[in-house]
Amino acid sequence: MSLSNDQILNALRTVQDPELLKDIVSLGMVKNVEIQGRDVKVRVELTTPGCPMKDVIERDVTAAVKKAGAENVEIELTANVRGPATPRTDILPQVKNVIAVGAGKGGVGKSTVALNLAIGLRRCGAKVGLMDGDVYGPSMPTMLGIKGVVPQVKGSRILPHFVHGIYAITIGSLVEQDKPLIWRGPMAQGAFKQLLVDNTDWPELDYLIVDLPPGTGMCR
Numbered sequence: 001m002s003l004s005n006d007q008i009l010n011a012l013r014t015v016q017d018p019e020l021l022k023d024i025v026s027l028g029m030v031k032n033v034e035i036q037g038r039d040v041k042v043r044v045e046l047t048t049p050g051c052p053m054k055d056v057i058e059r060d061v062t063a064a065v066k067k068a069g070a071e072n073v074e075i076e077l078t079a080n081v082r083g084p085a086t087p088r089t090d091i092l093p094q095v096k097n098v099i100a101v102g103a104g105k106g107g108v109g110k111s112t113v114a115l116n117l118a119i120g121l122r123r124c125g126a127k128v129g130l131m132d133g134d135v136y137g138p139s140m141p142t143m144l145g146i147k148g149v150v151p152q153v154k155g156s157r158i159l160p161h162f163v164h165g166i167y168a169i170t171i172g173s174l175v176e177q178d179k180p181l182i183w184r185g186p187m188a189q190g191a192f193k194q195l196l197v198d199n200t201d202w203p204e205l206d207y208l209i210v211d212l213p214p215g216t217g218m219c220r
Contacts, residue, residue: 003069008033008040011068015060018053024061031078038071045078052124079206091197094204095129102212111139114211122165126206129160131196132170134213141172157201169200 012030013023024030024044032043042061046054058075065073092098101114111134118130132140141147144163151169152159160167196210 002037003035003040005033005035007068008035008042008065008070011064012042012061015057015064017047018056020047024057032076038069039074040065040070040072041074041076043076043078048079048124048126051079054125092202092208094202095208096206098208098210100210100212103214107214110214111143111211114209115140115143118166118168118207118209119164121207121209127204128165129167129202129205129208130169131200131208131210132168132172133196133210134171138170138172140168140170140211144168144170146170147172154201156199158199159201160203167203167205169195171195 009025009030013025015024016022017024017027017029020027029045029047030042031045032041034041042065044057044061046057051057054077058077061075062073099117101110101117103110111132114130118128122128130140132138134140141149144161146161146163146168149161151161158169160169162168202208
C-alpha cells in the first residue's frame with residue numbers, strides 16, 4: 001500500500017530543528033516530498049550551507065519517515081543562501097557569500113580571525129575560499145604553511161592554493177619573499193581587485209573570506 005503525502009508530512013512534524021526547537025515543517029524547511037509506493041525522497045533546506053546539525057536532521061528525518069511506514073528513504077539536503085537585495089551577478093557569480101574581515105590598524109589579529117573563520121566554516125561542511133588582501137604585509141603564506149609556494153596558472157588566471165581544506169590566494173605567493181611592498185593607494189587597490197576578481201580562478205564557493213588590508217581605504 002502506497003504512503004500518502006499527508007502521512008509523510010505528519011511524520012516530519014515530529015522532527016525538530018536542534019537549534020530553533022521547532023518542527024521542520026512549520027519552519028518551511030521541507031521543500032519537496034516524492035513518494036513511490038514505500039520509497040520516499042524528502043528535500044530539506046538547511047538554514048546555512050555549513051549547518052553543524054545537518055547530520056542530526058538527516059538522521060531524525062530518516063527515522064521519522066521509516067516510522068511512518070517507508071522502506072527506503074532518500075534525503076536531499078540543500079542550503080538556504082540569502083544574497084544581497086540587488087545581487088551583483090556579474091562579480092564572482094560562483095561565490096554565494098563574501099565576508100570581509102577588516103580593522104583600522106595592523107597587528108590586531110585580523111588575519112588570524114579571517115583564517116579561523118574560514119577553517120571553522122570548512123569544518124562545518126561549507127566550501128570556503130580565503131583571499132589574503134593585505135597587499136602591504138601579507139602574513140597568510142606563513143599562517144597557511146605555503147611560504148615560497150608559487151600557485152599554478154591556468155591560461156591567464158591563477159589557481160588558488162588548496163590547503164587545509166580551503167581555497168586560498170595571497171599576494172605573498174606572487175612577490176619576492178621578505179621584500180616590503182611600498183604601494184600608494186590606487187596601486188594597492190588595483191592589485192586587490194586583480195587578486196579578488198580579475199586574475200583568480202575561484203571555484204564555486206559557499207563562502208569567500210576576504211582579509212582586508214589594515215585601515216579603511218578598502219572598506220568601501
